[in-house]
Amino acid sequence: MNQVFCRTPFLKQLVGLAGLALSGFVLSHMLGNLYLFKSPEAYNLYGHKLMSLPGFIIIEWGLFAVFLLHIFLTIYLVIQNKKARPKGYAVSPKKKAKASLASKSMQYQGVLILFFLIWHLITLRYGSYNTVMIDGKEVRDLFGLILPIFKNPILMSFYVISILLLGTHLSHGFSSSFQSLGFYHEKYTPLIKKLGVVYAWVVTLGFLSQPLYIYFFYKA
Numbered sequence: 001m002n003q004v005f006c007r008t009p010f011l012k013q014l015v016g017l018a019g020l021a022l023s024g025f026v027l028s029h030m031l032g033n034l035y036l037f038k039s040p041e042a043y044n045l046y047g048h049k050l051m052s053l054p055g056f057i058i059i060e061w062g063l064f065a066v067f068l069l070h071i072f073l074t075i076y077l078v079i080q081n082k083k084a085r086p087k088g089y090a091v092s093p094k095k096k097a098k099a100s101l102a103s104k105s106m107q108y109q110g111v112l113i114l115f116f117l118i119w120h121l122i123t124l125r126y127g128s129y130n131t132v133m134i135d136g137k138e139v140r141d142l143f144g145l146i147l148p149i150f151k152n153p154i155l156m157s158f159y160v161i162s163i164l165l166l167g168t169h170l171s172h173g174f175s176s177s178f179q180s181l182g183f184y185h186e187k188y189t190p191l192i193k194k195l196g197v198v199y200a201w202v203v204t205l206g207f208l209s210q211p212l213y214i215y216f217f218y219k220a
Contacts, residue, residue, distance in 0.1 A: 008080065009182075011073055016180030018070035019173050023199070025063055026170070030206040037213070040143035041134050048139035067117065071110040078107050106176070109169040116162040123149065150214040159211050167204030171197050 035046040050056065124145060132141045149155045174196030178189070 008077065011077060012180040013182070015070060015073045015077065016177040018066050018073070019177035019180070021066055022063070022070060023170065023174055023177070026166075026203055027199070030203050033210055034206065036143065036210055043143045044132060044139050044141060045134055045137075047142040048137070051140070064117075064121075067114070071107070071114055074110060075107045106169065106172065109165060113162070113166055113169060116166070119158075146210075147214060147218075150211040153215070156211045156215045160208060163204055163207045166207075167200045170203060171200035174199055 032046055032050065033043075036043045053059070124142075127145055130141045130144055131138050132144070133139075150159070175189075175193040178192050183189070183192075
């Protein structure tokens with residue numbers, strides 16, 4: 001048991017580092033997808049340039065490995081915490097109960113987001129491969145791939161719900177990553193929590209804007 005507790009701070013730091021790395025990736029992914037609002041051609045060219053980067057496959061699967069590490073280490077730490085404290089407190093302050101409710105659901109949110117990520121990879125990243133010619137280049141028609149998905153009310157709704165879940169996870173997870181790294185300051189920690197909420201809203205609204213725009217406004 002003592003060895004478990006010796007490893008716990010290091011594992012928490014790994015969870016925090018993985019969380020921050022994934023937060024940066026999610027933000028950059030959302031910003032890149034905004035090319036969709038410029039034109040289908042700009043969106044396809046962005047995707048082509050991204051996937052043409054040297055070592056892109058290694059980076060992609062590396063990020064997936066970091067995501068799995070983040071989820072499974074979080075679940076492991078939750079299990080270890082429950083083993084170390086099998087009995088709950090007789091009385092819990094209301095504020096603490098609210099905080100524990102948010103933190104307790106993080107691992108479940110992560111598992112659901114994992115299923116969404118797998119669906120995303122199967123449907124979009126490794127979905128049907130059609131090409132179009134743009135400026136003399138043959139590129140993958142990513143816009144043509146997402147168009148029928150976001151025009152489908154069921155798939156579009158599933159995507160929206162998943163993004164809302166991701167936003168909920170990010171709003172708490174961003175600041176929690178700093179705490180996992182051992183950072184706490186009376187002045188800056190509240191600011192980091194507020195920044196986490198703003199970050200989560202920006203990412204969520206950015207991702208939601210794409211399916212909602214295509215479903216309600218884009219005329220194929």
